[in-house]
Amino acid sequence: MLDALQQHMPFLLAGLWMTVQVTLLGICFGTLFGTLVGIARALGPRPAFWILGAYIHLWRGTPFLCQIYIVYFVLPQTGIAWLQFDSFQASVVALTIYSSSYIAEIVRAAINAVPRGQVEGARSVGMTSGQTLRYVIAPQALRMVLPPLGGVYVIMVKVTAVLSVIGTTELVRQANLVIQRDPANIMPIFLVVAGLYFVFCYPMLLLTQWAERRYGGLHLEA
Amino acid sequence: MSEPATKSPGDTSAESRDIIRVENVHKVFRGAKDHRIVALAGVSEVVARGEVLVLLGQSGSGKSTLLRSLNGLEAVDSGRIVVDGRDVTDRKTDLNALREEVGMVFQNFNLFKHKTALENITLPLEVVRRTSRQEARERAERMLARVGLADWAGSYPSQLSGGQQQRVAIARSLAMEPKVMLFDEVTSALDPETVGGVLRLMEELAGEGMTMVVVTHEIGFAKRAAHRIAFMDQGQVVERGDPQGFFAAPQSERAQQFLEQIL
Ligand SMILES: Nc1ncnc2c1ncn2[C@@H]1O[C@H](COP(=O)(O)OP(=O)(O)OP(=O)(O)O)[C@@H](O)[C@H]1O
Numbered sequence: 133m134l135d136a137l138q139q140h141m142p143f144l145l146a147g148l149w150m151t152v153q154v155t156l157l158g159i160c161f162g163t164l165f166g167t168l169v170g171i172a173r174a175l176g177p178r179p180a181f182w183i184l185g186a187y188i189h190l191w192r193g194t195p196f197l198c199q200i201y202i203v204y205f206v207l208p209q210t211g212i213a214w215l216q217f218d219s220f221q222a223s224v225v226a227l228t229i230y231s232s233s234y235i236a237e238i239v240r241a242a243i244n245a246v247p248r249g250q251v252e253g254a255r256s257v258g259m260t261s262g263q264t265l266r267y268v269i270a271p272q273a274l275r276m277v278l279p280p281l282g283g284v285y286v287i288m289v290k291v292t293a294v295l296s297v298i299g300t301t302e303l304v305r306q307a308n309l310v311i312q313r314d315p316a317n318i319m320p321i322f323l324v325v326a327g328l329y330f331v332f333c334y335p336m337l338l339l340t341q342w343a344e345r346r347y348g349g350l351h352l353e354a
Numbered sequence: 355m356s357e358p359a360t361k362s363p364g365d366t367s368a369e370s371r372d373i374i375r376v377e378n379v380h381k382v383f384r385g386a387k388d389h390r391i392v393a394l395a396g397v398s399e400v401v402a403r404g405e406v407l408v409l410l411g412q413s414g415s416g417k418s419t420l421l422r423s424l425n426g427l428e429a430v431d432s433g434r435i436v437v438d439g440r441d442v443t444d445r446k447t448d449l450n451a452l453r454e455e456v457g458m459v460f461q462n463f464n465l466f467k468h469k470t471a472l473e474n475i476t477l478p479l480e481v482v483r484r485t486s487r488q489e490a491r492e493r494a495e496r497m498l499a500r501v502g503l504a505d506w507a508g509s510y511p512s513q514l515s516g517g518q519q520q521r522v523a524i525a526r527s528l529a530m531e532p533k534v535m536l537f538d539e540v541t542s543a544l545d546p547e548t549v550g551g552v553l554r555l556m557e558e559l560a561g562e563g564m565t566m567v568v569v570t571h572e573i574g575f576a577k578r579a580a581h582r583i584a585f586m587d588q589g590q591v592v593e594r595g596d597p598q599g600f601f602a603a604p605q606s607e608r609a610q611q612f613l614e615q616i617l
């Protein structure tokens with residue numbers, strides 16, 4: 133059995149590597165995009181609040197599986213050139229959209245949790261709105277954002293398992309291929325797969341806990 | 355209209371004598387269900403350089419709105435406000451530049467919670483005034499010493515009493531070397547035992563010739579420090595006068611009622 137596992141290991145690690153790539157890219161773009169949407173919703177004009185809110189709730193209210201199908205099968209039907217994705221690109225796009233819809237709300241809530249009075253304090257000594265965002269709002273919002281952000285990242289790692297439906301050669305898909313060749317070892321193979329996910333997620337969980345201990349509410353009471 | 359670059363001390367034109375001019379200013383808020391709330395109803399007022407003006411009036415009479423419109427925190431609907439030669443109501447005016455010269459202190463201190471007392475003072479100096487780190491630090495230390503908090507430079511707002519926080523907030527404004535200071539009920543949120551320190555500090559400032567517009571319910575302070583009282587009612591100044599006259603014999607019925615309530 134160990135021999136067999138050793139033989140399968142390169143396939144599984146290739147799958148893990150794909151999972152890591154897709155996750156990290158999706159998280160990076162999702163964080164960037166989600167942060168911009170969150171800022172616009174917290175501090176932008178009313179129409180931006182409603183329009184972006186509709187966008188966010190649309191994505192939060194539909195299953196990830198459904199979103200992957202839309203990105204991979206439906207968008208290319210439009211015939212628009214830059215909406216033609218291969219499975220890797222579609223995976224990253226879907227993860228970006230999915231994570232950004234959660235991150236935007238986290239960022240918005242954190243910005244709103246910084247008391248408005250501090251903004252007036254900053255503006256009344258001559259700071260511009262940009263300076264106020266950078267030096268007063270952002271540092272305090274960041275502390276509040278870190279713990280929930282870590283939670284979203286861990287969820288993102290785990291939803292990548294669904295990406296196998298569009299042929300992305302991530303960990304679960306590789307495991308399925310291996311099992312087709314070696315059905316007798318299904319249990320040890322999936323134990324290894326679970327272990328690999330855990331190895332990827334655990335540092336993020338630790339980071340989340342650390343951020344919670346370090347920043348959880350520190351000096352931030354209203 | 356162009357403004358002379360420098361003014362001689364002997365210049366007695368209205369513009370140089372009066373640092374604040376408020377002319378027929380209106381402001382309406384939209385409340386729930388688009389309900390119109392008239393906060394300022396054609397208010398006019400003038401403040402001379404070095405003058406301490408105390409604004410009194412019932413809750414909702416428009417004191418805060420008037421004060422906040424002086425540095426453009428509240429945009430008014432019509433009328434004109436000129437502060438130190440800058441038209442606050444003109445869209446083209448650089449409000450950030452104006453606010454460097456007009457300090458404002460709030461009821462709830464509005465300190466930056468993630469910064470120490472010292473950093474609360476150095477941040478605007480470095481960011482707005484582009485003061486060097488070293489110089490900002492030295493000035494902040496002087497300011498903290500001045501408000502009696504030299505030993506608290508490294509404390510966060512959450513580690514300070516309300517009175518101490520308010521003195522840091524005053525120091526933060528003073529460090530910008532403003533020409534005018536605006537105070538909006540700065541002792542209302544304080545424990546009684548810390549009120550005195552803040553009021554003493556404000557009286558010192560008044561004694562040094564700082565131009566101040568003060569909204570307060572502290573009648574003792576008004577009697578001691580005010581050069582002039584303006585009493586507001588329903589978005590207008592309905593009575594003005596020197597403190598002795600005003601408190602001894604208020605002219606308007608509204609002012610009489612108001613003083614009966616609070617004395
Ligand atoms: N942002 C706002 N939105 C809606 N209404 C407002 C707003 N700010 C003030 N008002 C209303 O405008 C009127 C004047 O308010 P203002 O705060 O200037 O009164 P005030 O004299 O400072 O009262 P207080 O002594 O209670 O502080 C009040 O009726 C108030 O409810």
Ligand SMILES: [Mg+2]
Binds near residue numbers: 417418419539
């Ligand atoms: Mg008020």
